[in-house]
Amino acid sequence: MNITVQKFGGTSVADTDKIKNVARRVSQTRKKGEHVVVVISALGDTTDRLVGLAYEISPHPREREMDMLLATGEQISVALLSMAVNELGYDAISFTGAQVGIVTDGAHTKAKILDVKVGRILEELEKGKIVIVAGFQGVSLDDQITTLGRGGSDTTAVALAAALKADVCEIYTDVDGVFTADPRIVPEARKLERISYEEMLEMAATGAGVLQLRSVEFARNYGVVMHVRSSFSEDEGTWIESDERMEKAIISGVTDDSGEAKVTVFDVPDRPGSAASLFAALSKANINVDMIIQNVSEGDRTAISFTVGKDDLRKAKEISEAIARDLEAGGVTVDEDIAKVSLVGAGMRTHPGVAADMFNALAENGINIEMISTSTIKISCVIPARDVSKAVSAIHKKFGLDKGVVMRA
Amino acid sequence: MNITVQKFGGTSVADTDKIKNVARRVSQTRKKGEHVVVVISALGDTTDRLVGLAYEISPHPREREMDMLLATGEQISVALLSMAVNELGYDAISFTGAQVGIVTDGAHTKAKILDVKVGRILEELEKGKIVIVAGFQGVSLDDQITTLGRGGSDTTAVALAAALKADVCEIYTDVDGVFTADPRIVPEARKLERISYEEMLEMAATGAGVLQLRSVEFARNYGVVMHVRSSFSEDEGTWIESDERMEKAIISGVTDDSGEAKVTVFDVPDRPGSAASLFAALSKANINVDMIIQNVSEGDRTAISFTVGKDDLRKAKEISEAIARDLEAGGVTVDEDIAKVSLVGAGMRTHPGVAADMFNALAENGINIEMISTSTIKISCVIPARDVSKAVSAIHKKFGLDKGVVMRA
Numbered sequence: 054m055n056i057t058v059q060k061f062g063g064t065s066v067a068d069t070d071k072i073k074n075v076a077r078r079v080s081q082t083r084k085k086g087e088h089v090v091v092v093i094s095a096l097g098d099t100t101d102r103l104v105g106l107a108y109e110i111s112p113h114p115r116e117r118e119m120d121m122l123l124a125t126g127e128q129i130s131v132a133l134l135s136m137a138v139n140e141l142g143y144d145a146i147s148f149t150g151a152q153v154g155i156v157t158d159g160a161h162t163k164a165k166i167l168d169v170k171v172g173r174i175l176e177e178l179e180k181g182k183i184v185i186v187a188g189f190q191g192v193s194l195d196d197q198i199t200t201l202g203r204g205g206s207d208t209t210a211v212a213l214a215a216a217l218k219a220d221v222c223e224i225y226t227d228v229d230g231v232f233t234a235d236p237r238i239v240p241e242a243r244k245l246e247r248i249s250y251e252e253m254l255e256m257a258a259t260g261a262g263v264l265q266l267r268s269v270e271f272a273r274n275y276g277v278v279m280h281v282r283s284s285f286s287e288d289e290g291t292w293i294e295s296d297e298r299m300e301k302a303i304i305s306g307v308t309d310d311s312g313e314a315k316v317t318v319f320d321v322p323d324r325p326g327s328a329a330s331l332f333a334a335l336s337k338a339n340i341n342v343d344m345i346i347q348n349v350s351e352g353d354r355t356a357i358s359f360t361v362g363k364d365d366l367r368k369a370k371e372i373s374e375a376i377a378r379d380l381e382a383g384g385v386t387v388d389e390d391i392a393k394v395s396l397v398g399a400g401m402r403t404h405p406g407v408a409a410d411m412f413n414a415l416a417e418n419g420i421n422i423e424m425i426s427t428s429t430i431k432i433s434c435v436i437p438a439r440d441v442s443k444a445v446s447a448i449h450k451k452f453g454l455d456k457g458v459v460m461r462a
Numbered sequence: 463m464n465i466t467v468q469k470f471g472g473t474s475v476a477d478t479d480k481i482k483n484v485a486r487r488v489s490q491t492r493k494k495g496e497h498v499v500v501v502i503s504a505l506g507d508t509t510d511r512l513v514g515l516a517y518e519i520s521p522h523p524r525e526r527e528m529d530m531l532l533a534t535g536e537q538i539s540v541a542l543l544s545m546a547v548n549e550l551g552y553d554a555i556s557f558t559g560a561q562v563g564i565v566t567d568g569a570h571t572k573a574k575i576l577d578v579k580v581g582r583i584l585e586e587l588e589k590g591k592i593v594i595v596a597g598f599q600g601v602s603l604d605d606q607i608t609t610l611g612r613g614g615s616d617t618t619a620v621a622l623a624a625a626l627k628a629d630v631c632e633i634y635t636d637v638d639g640v641f642t643a644d645p646r647i648v649p650e651a652r653k654l655e656r657i658s659y660e661e662m663l664e665m666a667a668t669g670a671g672v673l674q675l676r677s678v679e680f681a682r683n684y685g686v687v688m689h690v691r692s693s694f695s696e697d698e699g700t701w702i703e704s705d706e707r708m709e710k711a712i713i714s715g716v717t718d719d720s721g722e723a724k725v726t727v728f729d730v731p732d733r734p735g736s737a738a739s740l741f742a743a744l745s746k747a748n749i750n751v752d753m754i755i756q757n758v759s760e761g762d763r764t765a766i767s768f769t770v771g772k773d774d775l776r777k778a779k780e781i782s783e784a785i786a787r788d789l790e791a792g793g794v795t796v797d798e799d800i801a802k803v804s805l806v807g808a809g810m811r812t813h814p815g816v817a818a819d820m821f822n823a824l825a826e827n828g829i830n831i832e833m834i835s836t837s838t839i840k841i842s843c844v845i846p847a848r849d850v851s852k853a854v855s856a857i858h859k860k861f862g863l864d865k866g867v868v869m870r871a
Contacts (some may be wrong), residue, residue, distance in 0.1 A: 069518040103538065109478040110542055111549040118548070121556050122541035125534035128510065133519055139527070140520040147530050151560075152605060196561060453699035 054178060056219040057082055058209035060092040060188065064227050065284045066130050069137075077138035078225075078284065079183055083143055088178045090217065092188040092210040093134055095126025116161035120190075120200045126151070127187035127206075133416035135185050145183040150199075151192035153184075155209060155389060157199045164191055164199035164270075166208065169216035186213065194287045204265025211268045215275035222272065223280045224264065230281050230290030230302070231256065231263055233306040234330035234455040238445045241455035245305060246289070250297040250399050252305045255431040260310030269293065296399060303400030304407070304452045309445050310393045311438055313343060313360040315423070318373050320383025323355045331357060338372055340365045344393070344426040344435065354383075358433065363389065391423065392441035395433040396448055402429050414451035420444050463587060464489055465628040469501040469597065469619035473636050475539050475695040476506035477571045478546075485546035487634075487693065488592055492552055497587045499626065501619040503545055504535025508719060524799045525570035529599075529609045533558070536596035536615075543768055544594050554592040557582070559608075560601035564618060573608035575602055575617065575680075576627035595622065615676025620677045624684035631681065632689045633673065639690050639699035640665065640672055642715040642863040647854045652865035655698070658705040661714045661806050664840040668804035669719030678702065697823045705808060712809030713816070713861045718854050719802045720847055722752060722769040724832070727782050728794025730811040740766060740785045747781055753802075753835040753844065763792075765835060769844065772798060800832065801850035804842040811838050823860035829853050 059079060066072050075093070085088050103122050106113045114122075132146035138145035154170030161299050177184050188206025191199050194227055207224060214222035218382055229255065234242040248256070250273035257266045263281055272293065273277050282290025328347060335342055340361055348356045359368045364388060373385045401407040411432055420443065424435035436444055449455060468488060483832045484502070492498050512531050516523045523531075540556035547554035547639050563579030586593050597615025600608045610617055616633060621632035640662065643651040657665070659682035666675045672690055681688050681702065691699025732735050737756060744751055749770055770778045775796060782794045810816040820841055824831055829852065833844035845853055858864060 069515060072519060101739060106478060106542060107539075107545055110481060111545045114545040115548055118544045118556060120543045121544070121558075123539075125537045128534045129531060131517075132527045132534075133515060135527045135530070136516060136520045136523040139524055147527060149607075152607075198558075200562075353519075410798075 054175075055087050056090060056178065056217050057218045058088045058090045058210050058214040058217065058222045059225060060206060060353075061094070061099070061284060062206065062226045062227075063094040063097055063133065064165050065225055066093055066134065069133070069351075070132050072130075073115035073137050075134060075284065076141055079134075079138060080141045080143045083183050089183045090174060090178070090213055090219070091134065091183065091185045092206055092213060093130045093185065094188050094206040094315040096130055096133075098182065099126040099129065103344065116195060118352050120161045120198050123200050124190045127189055131185045131187045136186070138183055143183055144181060145185055146177050147185040147187075149187050150190035150209070151196075153186055153190035155186075155212070157191035157193055157201070159195070159197065159199065161197070161199055161354075163202035164193065165199070166191060166212050167194075167285045169212050171216045174213070174217065175198050204267060204419070208271055211271045211275070211277050211279065214277045215271070219277070220238055221278045221280050223282060225282060225284040226263060227284065228263060229283045229286065229288060231261060231293075231306070232446050234449045235309060239307075239449045239455075240447065243454065245264050245291045245294045247294065248305050249399055250293060250400055251296065253293045253344050253396070255293075255428065256306055258309040259397065259431065259433055260312075261306070263341045283457040303404055304396060304398035304454060306397055307445050307448045308395045308397065308455065309441050310395075311441060313365055313391065313393060314366045314387060314389040315358055315388045315391050316366070316369055316373055317356055317358040317388075317453055318377050318382050318384075319356045319386065320354050321357055321377075322382070323353050327355075327380055328357055330380065331373065334372050334376050335361075337368060338368060340372070342371050344424050344433065346424050360391070360393070362426070379412065390433050390438040391445075392438045393433050394441065394444045394448060395431055396452070397431045399430050400460065401432070408432050410451055411448055414447045415441065415444055418443055418447045420447075463584075465499060465587065465626050466496045466624065467499045467619050467623040467628045467631045468634060469615060469632065470503070470634045470693060471615065471636075472503040472506055472509070474634055475543065476638060478542070481539075481542050482546050485550055488543075488547060489550045489552045492592055494690065495802060496629075498592045499583060499587070499622055499628070500543065500592065501615055501622060502536065502594065503538045503543075503597050503615040504532075505539055508535040508538065513669060524807055526866060529570045529607050532609050533596070533599040533850045536598055540594045540596045541649065547592055547594070551833045552592055554594055555586050558594075558596045559599035559618070560605075560864065562595055564595075564600035564621070566602055566610070568602040568604065568606065568608065570606070570608055572611035573602065574608070576603075578621050579686035580622075580625045580863050581798045583622070583626065600695050606773045608794070613676060616674050616677035617680055620686050620688065620770040623686045624680070628686070630687045630689050632691060634691060634693040635672060636693065637672060638692045638697060640670060640696065640702075640715070643854050643858045644718060647718065647851050648716075648824035648858045648864075651858065652863065654700045656701045656703065657714050658808055659702060660839055661808050662702045662706065664806040664837065665715055665717050665806070666800065668806065668840065668842055669717040669721075670715070670762040708779050713805060713863060714812055715806055715863065716806045716854050716857045717806065718850050719804075720850060721772055722800065722802060723772050723796060724767055724769050724800050724844065725775070725778055725782055726765055726767040726795045726797075727786050727791050727793075728765045728795065729763050730766055730786075731788055732762050736764075736789055737766055739789065740782065741768075742772075743781050743785050744778060747783070751844065753833050755833050765838050769800070769802070769833070797846040800844050801847045802842050802844050803850065803853045803854075803857060804840055805861070806840045810841070817841050819860055820857055823856045824853055827852055827856045829856075842846060
């Protein structure tokens with residue numbers, strides 16, 4: 054059976070007119086003979102509205118009840134989309150996550166998918182129906198309603214595509230695909246036709262907001278071909294698939310992220326275990342640390358800097374200050390006026406000199422680099438926040454990303 | 463285990479302040495040592511808003527999808543109420559109808575309860591938790607979400623009380639209980655302390671809006687003691703229980719109903735089967751006929767009058783006209799300007815003369831009776847709509863209902 058999974062986000066189903074538009078899109082695919090499974094998010098601002106109600110009632114609502122509440126958002130969407138598809142003369146049926154058997158662990162508000170049961174979906178697809186599944190939600194082994202956390206609907210779509218062995222998992226969004234840089238910053242940025250999972254992972258991790266990291270990881274692990282495209286046009290978007298299938302560009306794109314802040318613990322006694330105690334405490338508090346730098350020590354003292362999401366900054370500062378006291382360090386400073394620019398490309402594995410070119414591009418524009426971190430296919434630099442547009446444009450130009458795909462030698 | 467089931471309607475949970483009020487009420491009962499199961503409806507106008515969205519999308523949404531949509535209303539309420547109870551320091555847990563196992567048939571939008579599984583509720587009650595269950599909804603044997611139709615939350619509450627062998631099923635509402643007449647019409651109307659299932663059934667069937675017929679039937683069939691009371695006061699309301707337990711009043715109350723219209727098929731050939739063919743056709747169209755009168759025939763012709771809900775009038779008229787043509791009757795007239803006044807009381811079984819007194823009360827006030835129908839504990843008269851207030855007041859006074867309970871001799 055040829056199956057296409059199509060995922061539409063909250064902005065694509067913000068009102069009843071937009072829902073009708075999605076219904077047309079879905080029906081067109083069915084008309085071409087494909088079997089279609091649709092995953093959708095809650096209508097526009099529904100989730101925010103529900104969260105607002107919860108906080109009117111309690112400053113710390115239990116996560117189990119929060120999941121009970123939030124799961125209604127997607128249930129409303131799937132029922133309405135199903136009605137809209139039926140109205141166009143196609144046969145649709147909607148399901149909650151629990152009904153189709155999106156089985157998760159019991160970690161409310163950030164559950165992980167353990168299993169996807171596809172029997173019920175296949176049964177309805179065989180009858181010719183378009184199956185519409187609530188994204189973002191599942192059911193735990195003890196029959197509690199769970200939600201998957203941010204970007205959960207993308208993950209639902211990819212997990213269903215994997216379990217159904219779908220031809221493709223189409224992610225519909227309000228942009229045309231994945232770009233070589235944010236087009237709001239670099240007007241010459243080009244849409245990428247294809248990108249590998251690894252590169253997409255690095256791009257998502259370094260600021261490309263079009264896809265959530267988790268869904269790309271899931272797609273890579275299960276070999277699901279993804280296609281990121283616009284809900285408002287028929288054009289092809291960006292295909293995300295395994296490295297082997299594609300011609301290899303040296304560089305895929307430049308990303309930027311202004312969502313992090315830098316914390317520095319200074320005058321730390323340079324003893325084994327200092328860094329370990331700091332990062333163990335942060336990890337215990339569930340704080341995600343991104344970049345870490347430890348200075349070359351001056352005498353018997355050193356400084357440790359790291360970046361965290363701005364949301365976690367207050368907590369990270371408190372913890373760092375406590376640890377600084379324990380270690381008898383000098384103190385803690387924080388800097389929120391930073392940005393991270395990153396260059397991603399599978400080709401840099403085999404092309405030395407990419408890092409040097411990137412640093413040069415920044416230096417030529419008088420931009421100071423505060424931190425550097427590298428992986429085999431990515432280089433990230435922390436720079437002052439005010440320089441982020443200039444930096445992205447300079448790097449984009451330096452690597453000729455505006456001129457077309459730079460192939461590997 | 464002492465269990466109290468408490469049901470709150472949509473007006474009791476219209477906003478977050480009202481939800482907090484319900485949480486206090488529920489917690490007080492728990493504090494007294496009772497185990498509490500709460501059944502609630504959707505917040506205020508949520509259901510209307512969802513229905514509005516559905517009709518923006520489709521003039522005839524499928525009933526299965528309608529149930530999927532509407533069931534979210536109660537799910538939102540139970541999650542929020544659970545948060546509010548937790549906030550007060552009591553332990554609460556919310557469930558959908560499907561989760562607790564309110565098993566229904568597959569008749570979407572008007573499903574009937576087949577079975578109630580109480581294992582999961584009892585387990586949570588034993589842990590000391592307040593269990594909050596979504597009213598109005600269930601799950602069919604093939605795992606579809608269903609809703610119970612109008613007044614469904616009352617039925618959920620009574621069904622749970624029966625299955626849990628609860629001490630009482632408290633129905634909280636915005637009035638103080640069941641009255642001898644509508645207090646907006648008769649200011650002297652008294653709140654009834656007790657009423658039998660049979661009388662409550664007749665009162666509900668003839669216009670007392672405080673309880674839905676189905677829930678009272680369910681309570682009678684399973685011997686569930688109901689207590690109708692105000693969510694805004696601590697006063698006792700009206701207890702509804704079996705006839706044997708109470709002293710017997712001759713008359714319980716006067717009800718009125720302006721929701722019906724009268725249809726008359728005139729000049730019907732007086733042959734066997736004429737009436738049968740008419741009412742068979744109406745029943746096939748799912749139209750609920752209330753009162754029926756066939757005139758004494760004049761020569762070989764007769765007239766058949768019946769009342770139906772105003773919602774069904776258009777359809778009832780069309781069907782009657784078709785049947786009238788088949789029967790070669792004279793034609794069909796309709797009258798929407800009617801009202802039904804009814805007198806309900808278990809004592810009238812053994813007290814002849816009640817009907818005569820009622821007719822006299824109407825005659826003394828110059829009110830014309832158009833139709834009469836009786837049961838063993840009820841007399842209903844159809845009168846002109848403009849006379850309804852005068853009629854209710856006159857009957858209420860005639861039987862001394864303002865003066866206190868009239869006991870059987």
